[in-house]
Amino acid sequence: MKAVEVRELVKDYGSFRAIKGISFDVKAGEIFGLIGPNGAGKTTVLRTIATLLQITSGSITVFGYELPKEAGAVRKIISYLPEEAGAYRNLTGKEYLNFIAKFFGEGEKSQNMVRRGLEIANLGERINDKVDTYSKGMTRRLLVGRALMIDPRLAILDEPTSGLDVINAQEVRRIINSSVEAGATVLLSSHNMLEVEFLCHRIALMDDGRIVASGTAAELKEEYDARNIEEAFVKAIK
Amino acid sequence: MIGNIVKKEFKELFTISTLLPIVFVALVFGFVGQMIGSVGESMQEKPVIGVVDMDGGDFSDTAMSVLIERAEVIYNGSDAEEGLRKVREDNGVALLVIPENFSQKIYANQPGEIEIYWIMRGAGMMDSISSGVVEWLIQAANQEISRKLIQQDSSVDPALVLNPTTRIETTFFKGKEIQGLSPSVLGGMLGSQSTVIPVVVMMLIILAGVSVISSMGLEKENKTLETLLTLPVRRSHIVIGKIVGSALVGMIMAIIYMLGFSRYMSSFQISDVNLADFGLALGMQDYLLVGISLFVALLAGLSLCIVLGTFAKNYRSAQALIFPITALAMISAFIIMFKDFDTIPVVLRVFLFAIPFSHPMMAMRALMLDNYSLVIGGIAYAAVFTAAMIAVAVRIFNSDRLLTGSVRKRAALGKLVWGFRR
Structure with a gap:
């Protein structure tokens, strides 16, 4: 089953065309990575799928729900983690998870989500401290916990390990993998091509608002006769 | 070098968000200044009043001469109702009625009564300026009456000299007839x-x-x-x-x-007047x-x-x-x-x-x-x-x-x- 179908997607900001007619599919249960340099259009694609931006032309469906017509239904089954996102600084980590969980369920259902969020974030006693006192790594773990605790059918993660040290980045990758093992689908973006090579089942290389190549890491390396995805990308955009 | 730093500091600090509050404060000062200026102008203008002298005695003549000289009198007759109608129509401030035996009472060592019918149009601070000017006029008339009393009889009762008249006031304010209160007192209460x-x-x-x-x-x-x-x-x-x-x-x-x-x-x-008493x-x-x-x-x-x-x-x-x-x-x-x-x-x-x-x-x-x-x-x-x-x-x-x-x-x-x- 297809989790996401993007067809001939075009996104304009005024007279500037940020996305120039891209198409790709994300299969249910896989980790699909959009990779490319800053300004390639990765975040715009993720924001459009996450119902934040309007579509200029083309179409997007998420688990059969069409955007923007069924945006409300899509929001119930997705979870979006923006790049460099923050949490409400005057709430404790636990209060923040409670706040989010209440949008997805009441009572026991909500409490189960929070328990799962606490497990994923793994912040120990610090979960009862205000978010304002967290380090960047702690905040990111809290937000990953928030994004995955609701068991989304599709998790959209924009640069999930951006700005994290090696230890925290590895922990976040481990959480993403275990979430997919539990049945979620992940669509993520990164400009760290080596990270994506090891994390994603399939990859789309983006440049200048276009997808220049897509496939598994092995397929792309073979196609461009490259030792790694970084090299494949350089060859693909030449 | 210094010029370069000054230029950078200026660009950093001189922004719309720093400029707006100052422009706003300047505008508020200008607005308040204009308000205060118009207060001054209002105080210099002659108040528009009507007068009815039903006494025709020495002291009512004295009072009338002060009022006529220092106010714009739009009605000067003997019919209080007609006077009140005229004051209302011409945006006047008050109708002052000097009843019969006004002078006679003062000669009998009692304060003479002046009936004042105020037309109050608003309760803002500036709305009571013109009635304040009329009150000041009545004070001026009192002074003239006191002067006359002393000139006529130096042994006159000092209490009478200090307060030769009393007022019986009625204020008409937006359809309400309020007895015993002047616009300044009512304005203070509101x-x-x-x-x-x-x-x-x-x-x-x-x-x-x-x-x-x-x-x-x-x-x-x-x-x-x-x-x-x-x-x-x-x-x-x-x-x-x-x-x-x-x-x-x-x-x-x-x-x-x-x-x-x-x-x-x-x-x-400091007012101990109860608003409920006046509806x-x-x-x-x-x-x-x-x-x-x-x-x-x-x-x-x-x-x-x-x-x-x-x-x-x-x-x-x-x-x-x-x-x-x-x-x-x-x-x-x-x-x-x-x-x-x-x-x-x-x-x-x-x-x-x-x-x-x-x-x-x-x-x-x-x-x-x-x-x-x-x-x-x-x-x-x-x-x-x-x-x-x-x-x-x-x-x-x-x-x-x-x-x-x-x-x-x-x-x-x-x-x-x-x-x-x-």
């Missing part, structure tokens, strides 16, 4: 409504407005907005939730402020209307704030965006403190009515005078204004604008990025 309520409403709007605009700025600065917008919740619920949350914060702040401010204002109030007290229904007016105006102000808040890029820029709200709240509070809604020019009246949070500032005074149409009309207007602003806010929340800012700027930025990359 002073708390003229001063405390506009200031408290102004503070409530500003404080709650700051909360909602700052909340929008913080959502952007803390990067929490994108997450919020992808949650399964209607945009209209996000907008209403923010408005109601900020209204509660603003109300708590305003209550704290009001406690201190009303205590401060009560220290100036000016409010009933439960009136207080309910005031409460509704305040609540709807607060929602209107906050819905306008949330629309402005969508333009905030961060917490700092949000602070600058509150200035239009502060300006509107302060200007309406000042106008209402100085003048009554009915006594300001039509253009200013339309402007004041269009500011939704001016209505609770006027509500209490209007209800005291049974002007229900102004209060209910204000509530209806503020409700429509709120609905319109919430619709605009929801539309913005549904668009790209909230995340991408100005499309033109974004487009220019996009071209710039690509220009550097190519």
